[in-house]
Amino acid sequence: xxxxxxxxxxxxxxxxxxxxxxxxxxxxxxxxxxxxxxxxxxxxxxxxxxxxxxxxxxxxxxxxxxxxxxxxxxxxxxxxxxxxxxxxxxxxxxxxxxxxxxxxxxxxxxxxxxxxxxxxxxxxxxxxxxxxxxxxxxxxxxxxxxxxxxxxxxxxxxxxxxxxxxxxxxxxxxxxxxxxxxxxxxxxxxxxxxxxxxxxxxxxxxxxxxxxxxxxxxxxxxxxxxxxxxxxxxxxxxxxxxxxxxxxxxxxxxxxxxxxxxxxxxxxxxxxxxxxxxxxxxxxxxxxxxxxxxxxxxxxxxxxxxxxxxxxxxxxxxxxxxxxxxxxxxxxxxxxxxxxxxxxxx
Amino acid sequence: xxxxxxxxxxxxxxxxxxxxxxxxxxxxxxxxxxxxxxxxxxxxxxxxxxxxxxxxxxxxxxxxxxxxxxxxxxxxxxxxxxxxxxxxxxxxxxxxxxxxxxxxxxxxxxxxxxxxxxxxxxxxxxxxxxxxxxxxxxxxxxxxxxxxxxxxxxxxxxxxxxxxxxxxxxxxxxxxxxxxxxxxxxxxxxxxxxxxxxxxxxxxxxxxxxxxxxxxxxxxxxxxxxxxxxxxxxxxxxxxxxxxxxxxxxxx
Numbered sequence: 139x140x141x142x143x144x145x146x147x148x149x150x151x152x153x154x155x156x157x158x159x160x161x162x163x164x165x166x167x168x169x170x171x172x173x174x175x176x177x178x179x180x181x182x183x184x185x186x187x188x189x190x191x192x193x194x195x196x197x198x199x200x201x202x203x204x205x206x207x208x209x210x211x212x213x214x215x216x217x218x219x220x221x222x223x224x225x226x227x228x229x230x231x232x233x234x235x236x237x238x239x240x241x242x243x244x245x246x247x248x249x250x251x252x253x254x255x256x257x258x259x260x261x262x263x264x265x266x267x268x269x270x271x272x273x274x275x276x277x278x279x280x281x282x283x284x285x286x287x288x289x290x291x292x293x294x295x296x297x298x299x300x301x302x303x304x305x306x307x308x309x310x311x312x313x314x315x316x317x318x319x320x321x322x323x324x325x326x327x328x329x330x331x332x333x334x335x336x337x338x339x340x341x342x343x344x345x346x347x348x349x350x351x352x353x354x355x356x357x358x359x360x361x362x363x364x365x366x367x368x369x370x371x372x373x374x375x376x377x378x379x380x381x382x383x384x385x386x387x388x389x390x391x392x393x394x395x396x397x398x399x400x401x402x403x404x405x406x407x408x409x410x411x412x413x414x415x416x417x418x419x420x421x422x423x424x425x426x427x428x429x430x431x432x433x434x435x436x437x438x439x440x441x442x443x444x445x446x447x448x449x450x451x452x453x454x455x456x457x458x459x460x461x462x463x464x465x466x467x468x469x470x471x472x473x474x475x476x477x478x479x480x481x482x483x484x
Numbered sequence: 485x486x487x488x489x490x491x492x493x494x495x496x497x498x499x500x501x502x503x504x505x506x507x508x509x510x511x512x513x514x515x516x517x518x519x520x521x522x523x524x525x526x527x528x529x530x531x532x533x534x535x536x537x538x539x540x541x542x543x544x545x546x547x548x549x550x551x552x553x554x555x556x557x558x559x560x561x562x563x564x565x566x567x568x569x570x571x572x573x574x575x576x577x578x579x580x581x582x583x584x585x586x587x588x589x590x591x592x593x594x595x596x597x598x599x600x601x602x603x604x605x606x607x608x609x610x611x612x613x614x615x616x617x618x619x620x621x622x623x624x625x626x627x628x629x630x631x632x633x634x635x636x637x638x639x640x641x642x643x644x645x646x647x648x649x650x651x652x653x654x655x656x657x658x659x660x661x662x663x664x665x666x667x668x669x670x671x672x673x674x675x676x677x678x679x680x681x682x683x684x685x686x687x688x689x690x691x692x693x694x695x696x697x698x699x700x701x702x703x704x705x706x707x708x709x710x711x712x713x714x715x716x717x718x719x720x721x722x723x724x725x726x727x728x729x730x731x732x733x734x735x736x
Contacts, residue, residue, distance in 0.1 A: 160554070163545045164530070165698045166629040166672075166690075270692050280632045280673055282692040328503035328511045373518055374630070376545035376552025378509035400547045400629035408506030411557060433562050436507030440557045 141210050141242075141263065141298040147202040148291050149248070154265050154284035155258075155395075156192040159273035163399045169379060170275040170283065171395050173256045173354060173418030176314070176447060177216025181260035183451045184213035184237045184308050191264030191299070192274035194290065196257045198421075200248020201290065205240045210261050211303035213237045214248060216419070217257035217316065222247040236309030236457055237262075253316045254419035263301030278354065279396060306456035314450065321427035322417055324382065324407035325436055329372055332404035333384070337365035341406055341428060346390065348424045354396040357420065363388025364406060374402040380409035380417065382428075392417055410436035412443035494577070496529055497570025503550075507557045508542075512569065513550040518638065518666070520579045522549045523626050527702045528577040538568045546702065547627045548636070582705035585622055585733035588670070588685050590661050590708045591716035592618075596684035597661070599649075603680055607643055617641050618682060619708045622733075623668060625700045633672035633690025633698040637706050640668050652678030659684045661708065668708075683708075686720035687730050699730070707733065 145152075157178065158171025172178040172195050179189040187193075194201070200219055214221060214234040221232045225244035232238050234257065240246055251257050267274050267285050276284025285296055330338060346361035370386045377383070381393045383403040392409060393401075394417065409417050410431065420426065431439070493499075496512060503511040512529060515522035530546045533553070540560025545552040555565055592615045593600040604611040623637035630636075640663055648664045653676060656662070660671040662679035671677060672690040685708075689699050700706065711719070722728035 161543050162697065163543055163552075163554075164628065165696055166632045166634050167692075167697065168632070271695070271697060277632070277692075279675070280690075280692070325504050325506045328505050328513075373516065373548050374627070374636070375511060375513075375547040375550045376505075376509070376629075378505045378552065378554065380506050380508075398630050399545055400627065405505075408504075408509075410506055411508050433504050433507055433510075437557045437561050440507055444558055 140300060141208045141261070142206045143203045143210070143261070143296045143298065144206055145201055145203045145290055145292055145294045145296070146245070148289065148294070149196050149199050149201040151197040152194050152201045152290040153276040153278065153288075154192050154267050154290070154296070155195040155275050156273055157190055158395065159271055159275050159277070159283065162271050163376070166399050167271060167280070168277060168396055168399060170277050170354075171273070172258055173395050174216045174254070174258065174415040176415045176443070177256070177258040178260070179447060180235075180310065180450060181213050181215035181258040182264075184215065184235070184310065184454065185211045185260050185262040186237075186301075186303065186308075187260060187262060187264055191260070192267065192284075193258050193260035193265060196248060196251065196259060197255060199250045200257065200259065202245065202247045204245045205242055206295075208242050209303065210240045210298060211237050211301075211307065212240060212246070212259060212261045214257050214259045215310075215313075217251035217254035219251050219257055220249040222249070235313045237307035239303060239307060255421040256419060261298050262303045263299035266297045266299040277396070308454040309457045310450060311453060311455055314446070316419060321429040322413045323410045323431045323436065323439065324428050325410060325433055326407045326430050327405075328375075329404035330406055332366055332368070332370070332372065333406055334365045334367055337388075338406070340364050341390065342430055345425050345427050348420050348422050348426065350422045352420075352422050354394055356391045356393045356397060357417070359390045359392065359426075361389065364390065366404070370403050372402060372404050374400045377401050377405070378408055380411065380414045381405045382407045382409065394418055410439055412436070412439040494574045495570060496532075496572050496574060499525060499574065500529070500550075502562075502566050504562070505552065507562070509552055509554045510562050510566065511550045511552050515549045518548045518626065520624060523624075524579045525574060525577055526551050526627075528574050529572075532572050532574060533569065536568070536572055538565055540565060545629070547629065582622065582624065583701065583703040585705035585707060586700065587707050587709050587731040587733060588661075588687055589711040589715065589719055589730070590619070590683040590685050591713055592683035592710055596716070597682040599662075599680040600682050603644065603646065603663070603682065606646055609643065614644065614682065615710055617644055618663070618668065619710050622705045622707050625702055625704045625706065626667075627702070628698060628700065631671065631673055631675050632692070633700075634669055635689070635698075635700045635706070637668045639666040642666070646680060648678035649680060652676055656681065657684070659686060661685055684716070686716060686723045687728070688723050705733075
């Protein structure tokens, strides 16, 4: 039998995501994919998956589910969170950033996220929903991809791809810093000339706050409005992930994974790809600033991020407690003996 | 050398300017307005680029007057790709005949087109005259985007040129046929929207199980054909059964 996850509580917005749907933007199909692709890649790596496999993106709080059909090896990355695994009446608590072998019929409760608004829960074998237009990502607005084109709901049963987890569970000893330590780096353009010099200075010199109007499509920001030379309207053109468009209100909107493919508002700048995961983690109320870099600097920053990801993956070590797949070992060594943080609270 | 600026130079580098869009994309802009000859350059460039498939290019997003080129900064750089692109020759790009002209059935007015009467009074035309003008033209597919399968069709006659609604609707039903400024379009999926709704078509414009997933392609033409409620319902049933493909003009 293959492994399945049966959801009892899905969390505020849990959706199937992968690295996104490229190749169809010319038809108006958005890329979608994980808001924090670094978390997706690390979570997949922790359970031994290729980085392209689909996982569950959780917003604000994680889901509750039971594992059916076999042992599931899972890992949460991208936020600090507790993962409670209950098996035969006994509950053990695990942290993020490590793989956990969960036996069939165990229930899993992923708690509230901290230090980020989104996290990724990967399962060895990947979430095996059908591939639609080259990807398993959920297009929430288009209503396709992922699990029936919508967020996961109570009672849903999601299939996991075939795999046999082997070897001990891995953990990441030093998880990456999640809180953005500095301003988000942007490349000015493509329509920076639609703004006055003062408007650009306002953009780069002010502190903005993520408004309540923030979702996977984009984050509206509150703060000082940007001044236009003439108007906010342009002849619609293509939008990249991270583009910051400014409608007539003068208040910037950072466009994220589910952004529309083309748009008719001037775009003052684009968040660089290495800082986009940090943008994706922001919650309403978070403050942020922008700083301008060149395209070349942004490309170097991306290569640095790629080196960091490779270094993190190379730093994985087996968790101290053995975590074999057979259930006897699971019971005695993984779940029962637990990890240090299993005894932290409650 | 003045030769490189002569209009006979059909290289992308001579016809367009490159605009920065972060470190995963850049825009190749051929002009600043909506015009068939500029749009033809965009689609020609998209085709030439797809053929050349330079290392590190991920995909392109054509729009009215520019082409967004998405690239993988792990595999190439903007500077490298722009050098390659700049030398690609677009050759004799002509506006060209419309490839296919689709006949799209539309039920105008009533619940299907709740803004028809308001458009009539705003333009000083009768509702029937609005229908006659809207269905009297063959429209060019300029670009698809904003929503999966949403095609920007132009240009509508100047008499129907009205701004978008000041307060967009929270939900526009799928199949809604709408106008805004000099464009008309069909909402392929339910969506918020500020265009004025004249009618509804049962035709399915976007199907993610098909490749390509859209009915229309750049270079296609579209004509709206008024139908009554009974025909609309009949076509809707056929669409639901997957047994309806709209007619093409001049097709055998």
